[in-house]
Amino acid sequence: MAESSNFELVQIVAVLGAGVVAAPLFKRAGLGSVLGYLAAGLAIGPFGLEVIAAPEAVLHFAELGVVMFLFVIGLEMRPARLWSLRKDIFGLGAAQVAACGALLTGLGVLAGLDPAAAFIAAMGFVLSSTAAIIQILDETGETATPAGQRAVSILLLEDLAIVPLLAVVALLAPATGENLRADWMSLAMAVGAVAVVVAAGRWLLNPLFALLSAARAREIMTAAALTVVLGTALLMQVSGLSMAMGAFLAGVLLSGSTFRHQLEADIEPFRGLLLGLFFMAVGMSLNLAVVLQQWPVVALAVVGYMLVKAVGIAVVALLFGAGRREAIYRAALFAQGGEFAFVLYGAAAAVGLFDPLVNAIMSSTVIISMVLTPLAVVAARRLLPAEKPDLDGLERPDGLHGSVLLVGFGRFGQVVSQAFLARGLDVTIIDNDPDMIRSAAKFGFKIYYGDGTNLDVLHASGAAHARVLAVCIDNREAANKIVALAKEAFPNAGLLVRAYDRGHALELMNQKVDFQMRETLESALAFGRDALEFLGLPSLEAAETIADIRRLDAERFSLDQTSGLYAGAALLHSNAPKPEPFVRPRQTARALNPEAGALAEEEAAG
Incomplete structure (x- = not known):
């Protein structure tokens, strides 16, 4: 019993340790944490070091990470925002799924698969990995961009598509009266489950969380959040729908709740850990024995499916108005299978549409495509030229003259x-x-399009005739470059520069600019003065306090110029606890009570 417990503990430590080591290394190398988790899973799985012998159990548990991930996404998707994306979800998303499904089905038939099996293989591969793509978008900060929102819309449609696809698998199975009755029952259960979730989200969950928050027990709120996510996922799974879509629906219904941020904070640690575990489980599931035995077939399947799907994605993107760069980048991002393929292929195998070998080959194809996706995305980012801005209707500077040239x-x-x-x-x-x-321009300003770090642009903008060159950009390196150009080419112009922070201000002073101002200094001082007045300090005293802070800051800045950034740290008001001087016990007694202190000294002498 003890040996079994120790072995299980070794497995847990191995899984956590592999993820902790691999993910940061791969992310630091610019390959992303997803590839790191996949590699770690492969290393400790049954075809690596064999620390984990049953990856299916880990994968089944780790799917909760995807569930929680979609719940968090749902929290960000208010119904109004979701409605605003309806064209991308049901237009762009549906077009991509249909086009890629048709192309891949044709590829499967040409490869010799039965039409029904070719369709299921194709549609499983069409459903890209929501977890992998969202993780990549999050790491690169692209989720909130217009292109990122279109990607999320496509993923939502693909997640919705698993429901009718599972129904299609049941319909393609040998038809019997029992099967048909089961299909109608499944449809009724699915509709009922969605109705229950919507009703609970609208009338039950907000009062429930309000009641629990009044108890002021953080662990109760965390438990309630997990119960909502996992309970909704369970209800959807029992009714034959996707657990992930159930969690997403719950998140959307709670997106307008006053407890939204609290729920997100409670779920986040579990979401991140389980999502990493999910990718590791996918890596463990790669059947290297099948890959080695059938490597020509697997290699052709991976290359063929990814290339055909990428072409379909790019064509649909261009038809829907995306630029060439966005179309190619989306193709690299989506040209993979995903976690729902395992669900679809498992269902197909269960009803006899897939034989074991086809199931193993297609599952391996999906996993390898997920492994290759981060590499494809990195390659696309590095090889694709930067997207040119739309300059239609913009005027470039040419032969301008003005007493002030403002950059930014x-x-x-x-x-x-x-x-x-x-x-x-x-x-x-x-x-x-x-x-x-x-x-x-809508507010009546005339702004010229030009890059201030380009000397020709500065000449065309009239820098040689300006009395003042005001550099107001928020890019530290670009500001320094403009300063260097101006000092050499326009020595007669006054150089006034916005400083990014204190360190940048010191750099600018060393470059002998005429004036520099830290971008947040004056606003922060004004904020502090008003805050003191709000707390009840008389206006005059608040102003005197801020004036004293300003004086100390100037003194500190002078010290920093001569002796380094930390030279004037002693002039800062700090909230760190100050060490009290050591006092002997008899001195302490005398200080608190002179008579008791004298009595203590007499007792000690006696």
């Missing part, structure tokens, strides 16, 4: 411009963000 019309530059314009100065403004320029 973001939040900082917009406020700075008001001081110059209020005094009637002739201000030339350039920016390299087309959307910002178009937005500013």
